[in-house]
Amino acid sequence: MKRVLLILLAAVLVASMLFMGMGCKEPEIVVETVVETVTETVEIEAPTEEADSKIPEGDVTLDMWMQDSSSHQQWLNAYIPVFEAKYPNITINVSYIPYGDLLEKLLPSIAAGDEPAIMHGYDSWVTAQDVSGIFMKLTPDLYTQEELREKLYVNLALDHFTDENGDIYGIPAWSGAAGGVLYHKDVVDEVGIDMNAIEKWEQLEEAGKKIVEYYNGDMRAFWLHPGQLGNFALGHIYKWGAEDKLFDKESGVWDWTIPESRKIHEIMLSWGENGLWDVDAGDVHTVFPTKLAAFELTGPWGKGFYSTNYPELDMDYIKMPDFYETDGIANVLYHHSSFMLSSKLEGDEKLAALLYVREIIDNPSFFNMPLEGSDWGGAINIKQWVDYTLERAEAGKETNEKVITMAKLSEDFANGLIDSGSMIPRGVIINNLVKELTHQLMRGDLTLDEFLVEMTTQFNIQEADFRDQ
Amino acid sequence: MKKLRINSFATTVSIVVLIYFLIVTVWPFVYSLYLSFFSTDLITKQEFIGFKNYEKVFTNPVFRQIITNNIIYLAVTVFGAIIIALILAYNIHKLSGWVKKLFLGIYFLPTITSLVATAAIWRQLYFPHTGFLAQLWNFILPIEAPVFLRDQKTALFSIMVMFVWRVVGMKMIILHTALDEIPDSIIDSAKIDGAYGWQYITKIMIPHIRPQLIFLFAISSIGAIRTFTEVYLLSDPVGGPNHSTEVLAVKYLEEAFEALRFGRASVYAIVMIFLLLGLVYIIYRSYQEKIEH
């Protein structure tokens, strides 16, 4: 009897798996309509004659690893079929890997010789490394050094991929690190706040106070995504002109006890006192959806993330207001979604991989694809795309508001970037240093003085460690 | 002829086993030892720096915290789990029939579930404020619930609670069968001698299950020094708030895969190996004592 039941159970299990469809199904993307809207522009941007000689002749299959965030997946799922249609002898096999796994796998796989032909990663992962030993050298095969620096906005990001001869080893394509304010529409409507009128942080703080008052402290004003928290104090100090006092690039010494640092942290402490910000309100992504906070400071990808997982929310997004007591913002802890190629490629495979990257840079229409109906957003690092889009907008040919916003955002973003010169990886600064210590400060575990000293000590330990190797 | 047959069997098996363990034991050890004297990221550079890695590790103020974490983990998950398991085994032992089987089954459930799956569940349960455990806490107790995994005072303890929850079942079953094996004659003569309750437990019961207790202590403490998966999965950020959940294995991961300092990572591996060596020696000695008993 028992045996029969066991067999039955096994059969049910197998049947249910077959029934539910084994194997990985990609997220549903409507590719047909996308191809329609794109074919027109693809013809306009036909490959030049030079490029012709760089197309591989035989059949090529390339492996690719890409981060599995929904926005990246959407874009790539739309891009690859179009690329393969344009170059029918090239096939791309992409694997989507979560951020943490990708970070841990990428460099060891290169050491073992197991890396894929095309890699997606972040420029901040190789700040302390000598890239010439890791990835394929892209100049002059792809473009010359000057050409490439022209085509991509953010030369600072390119610097992470540049060796001492000026040769470039990776393409920083776009960045989700631009910050903004994600808010609950129903909440601001109820309280009576016009988000589009907010251009300065002082105004945002006011709005926050109104919300806290309205809800009697049941709802906070702010929640900061770690990336934005990491950048907040740094960005303000830079905007207030004190970057050299904060960090000496030559010697690698930090000093967080300077007056500007004290000032911004006093502002943050006042948020705590006014009930605007409670660092212990919840886990990273539980505070905003449960309306424990009205605003979340996060990248533009935040809206897409929440709408996928919590479709009941009614949200919108404004770009980051100008920092306190200054104009504009500063992005010190930026990082870029980047493409790198394997140094072990040769012949046709190498040509195909280079072609892939060239299309991303040269064919602006590729970037438009996922924006139709998706919530993805970010700053695009590719100048041609921004110029092309703004031209079309002016000529009335580009009417998609979101696309136009992104183009404008990209220019702002590129101009607001500052390289701190630190060799501490962005992830360590954000998670292990700023978030940890700031939370202790806000909780009252450290006084402001103790906090400033502790920040200095810890930053210096890490900086020394990373400079040493 | 017979000798030859026996010999060929013994030889074949020994050689295969030997080769395997050379590959998975000796080589990694030698390789780690070797790397520990270098500064390397395994791709672009490999620079001999002598004992510098060791110096950096031992002078790191966080090192003491890391070792402390492992020791605390050992103390709680070994002693805590075994004591709880013993109490449960003692009580279940007094029952019989389907009730006993039912309880044995229930307490054993957490052990047979995937560690990663239970870590995923407990991560959810531990959410601050809105999480189930926080809500339960606030419902029952007058003081505000802690933030569990994000508070340096409670992070490690929260992870240990989950781990003990998970391993108690297995230990309980082992101890329970051990209790079953105490001969009735001993129990009866104890009753006749008037040894009840506490006396019975300390003078008779525990000595009789000593082998199993030592066995459990041994494997649990080895596990505690090596602990990785559940600590890693429940730590936010990696290493926990203010290094409170940074155990040796996690530190290795950080140094090797995130900072790409394989040399320094290897030092942590060597530290683990030596701690385990010490532990194994202690266990070996207590087994020896037992034999002499």
Next chain:
Amino acid sequence: MDEKSKIKKAIIIIFLALGSIVVIIPFLWMLVSAFKPNIEILTLELNVFKTTWTLDNFRRVLFHDPLPRAYLNSIIIGVSITAFTVFTSTCAGYLLAKFKFRGRDALFMLIMGSIMIPHQAAVIPLYFLAGKLNILNTYSGLVFPFIMAAFHIFLVRQFMYGIPDEVLEAARVDGASEWRILFKIVFPLAKPVISVVGILTLLHSLDELLWPLVVVNTPDMQTLSLILARYTQSMGGPIPGPTAAATSFIIVPVLIAYMFFQRFFVKGITMTGLKG
């Protein structure tokens, strides 16, 4: 006397029952949350009637994520590892217990020494080896570091001490070859310890995280542990609904299987003679 012991029993049962509730709560949470949308899990909608029950979480983990495929992979890998481990442990345990030869104790020490090598340190050298052998991202690559287990060799060895030598001698006198003895006598006698080794190995194989992480590159080779780990780790943070659904899907079959095998396991532990 009867009354007293009855009361005692009742107290024990109540005590154990309360403990049982503690033990079961996480599983209950998991089962209930699997059918709720994310937002309601977060806001802890306890009123059963107000909840919107949904199958969306299951749809997501079964269609969107490669969970079914990972399931299959983990079964294949788990069964392979278990088969190998059972076989090698029995052979090696038998050898170490019943044969005297020079270097036997040294070999035993070497085997036990492997317990002292942390997984993490072994990952890198083994990863390079797998790369050279070209078995990365394959089943062989995922299985080979686990085909022998020191702990289980130890268990079997302990058990083997309990087998009388006479049986083996008698077979040898009859002219049986060593391998025949192994398969016809030793294996059947070792059933109790084999079931323990088998079950423990199978369960443990599901928990391996670090090795699959570096070895697996494509969606079709994912393991359950990798998929599950993502639910605690994804860059956006752990998402309740899919976590609950995926873990239910994994835990429930194991629970059901357990109900059948419980007896074997307990019996096995008893007879293994964990007496040191």
